[in-house]
Amino acid sequence: MSFDLEPGSALLVVGPSGSGKSTLALALAGLIPNEIPATVSGQLALDGREIRELGPVGVAARVGLVLQDPSAQLVMDRVEDDVAFGLENRAWAPSAMRDRVPDALAGVGLGGLERRRSRRLSGGQQQRLALAGALAPRPGLLILDEPTANLDPGGTAALMAALTELHGSRTTTIVLIEHRVDQAWPLADLILALDADGQQLDAGPPAAVAARSGARMAAAGTWLPTALERELAGSRPLTESAAGSLGAGGPSGSDGTSRPGTPIRGAEVVRATDLRFAFELGRPVVRDVSLAATEGERIALVGANGSGKSTLGRLLVGLLRPDRGTVTLDGADPARLAAADLARRAGYVFQDPERQFLAERVEDEVTLGLTPAEVARVPELMSRLSLPLDRFGERSPYRLSGGEQRRLSLACILIRRPRVLVLDEPTFGQDRNGYTSLLEILREHLDQGACLIAATHDERFVRDVADRAIELDEGWVFSDGPVDQWAPAVSGATGEPAAPAESARS
């Protein structure tokens, strides 16, 4: 690939999973090949000087880097110390640091939080703290690798607002890597589009790239802004064709509020009554939640980070025991079921794929604990999820890309075809192709009468799959109703929840 960036401009790098976007980020930040051994050819220059020549010190003096996981970027206990960390390492004078730290924090909307503990901030605040830390030394180049992947809509909006302001000042060149481009597209002066093999598909101003290569980018698996997706599909959302096939699954709902194609409601499979749950020494994360779900229902659990979605999901399948209230799953208390019995009735996919892997090889991971009949279905499912066993079977689950890890963790549960399926951020890190195949597989399973409960920030997924949306706020049910009456603006407008970092992750 070849591109040239003017000082102060913003480059958006887009491409399907595994196209080498993160590798490019690490190369630009001088971490490849300076810290991570790699074979590199071609030229990569900063301010006219070759990156290898600059060495780690020279690059670090010019570049700021923000990565996906906020918790892996915070070094110090206190907010101000964390911002100062990069300045100390660059040997700034103490008086200059004392001036710069509050400025950098104010620049990302965290003014006044200097003395707070960084681990007590919400995920969105932590990510803006990481941004302040990267910007404090006034780098000429700022690289962000999927900075909003772990954030809720409020956190995403706040981070993008800070980036927009930075871009307006034209002081720093921005390289932004994103999967979901609705918010990033308007910021970009240049788009660099990659294909699945990491080859450059196109590079240029957004409008020109969209006009020239929009269709090819979409075919390669790259997401485009929603408006462009509609245009491409002839005013039809990308996934409507897939949604149409749903109609075959069952007749329309009779209550008038269900989406066309929703199967008739079946028997009740999950019921929660007055659930309350708190982690040790914490305030309750789930408060007085009651809900019932039936066969064939597709429920989206929405709400800000830390609103209790993941905890509620784990309570519903008996992975956590409520402090108060009861859960029944198929008439039994799921927390008291033997593991084998529970696994037959319910499936749960955790938010962070890495934390649920239990084997060293992909094939062992996906076949773990399966019956022979289920094992026989594995190759087909894995191929459909673009993880064919002949290519991926021997690999380590930990060595896959984030999007591949997500699909593997889903495969481990989907292969069992549980009646109750609870998914935490199922579309995380998925490109267009991954998303489409995931949707198809999910729908086939749901059409058999399974019940889906999905905790998600992905508005597209809510619209494409769910028929009912339950919004949580600080552990309470804020709203519960048909998805077409749900207004996502609520969760987007809440801005920053004052949630502790632990619950932002759970």
Added chain:
Amino acid sequence: MITARLEPSDSQLDSLLGRASPLVKLGISLAWLVGLAITLEPRPPLALATIAFAAGITVGGIRPRILLGAVAPLWLAAVGIGTFNALFSVSNVDPAAAELLRLGPIRLTIEGVTNGVALALRVVAIGCVGAVFALTTDPTRLTDSLVQQGRMPARFAYGALAAYGAIPRFGEDLATLRQARRIRGLGGSWHPRLLVGLLVLAIRHGDRMALSMDARAFGSGPRTRYREVRWQLLDLALAVVSAVLLAAALWLGVAR
């Protein structure tokens, strides 16, 4: 979670002990622990536990309930160790030892009970000293102090600080791995594979931390200090007072 229980509050950090040099406090704590280890009498640990507790709730700004709660897990251990040693002390079979009680084959002696009480008090004293140190010391300031006053290499010290901050993660990792096993139909609450998973996750998290620290120019050359830690008169006073108190407590053990 033990880390939450031992997290210092702002008022504790602003107290007299909170403002003292963490390095000096660490030195005092270690000296007291050595002192506790070399005496077998009950009076020195009783004195040191009392002094540490009193210092904690006065010049340490710790509320008594918080301090008691922090030491609480050790009470049980202290009672267990004390009882065990009183029951199975070698003095109990020594005919010269003063008999206190005889229940069938069990003979309790004054020497044995004294020994048990001393050991129990030692555990409590260690707990009090450690809790007062932890509850008045900010991890970041401890690291600053170790680097600036103790000349510890920055790369090691701040790496250790980042690792310390990741401790709560291990608990979450373990909980998630166990739940992941359960939902896959694998019974039992413990399995060796969990250790492998924990190790892999810890290493990967460490790798990511190291990468982002490197990206922030860590270890690229000489560093400056955002927060200068300076020696104060308070540190000297604290060191002298605690040395005198330690000597007095140990003297209680040899005086008749």
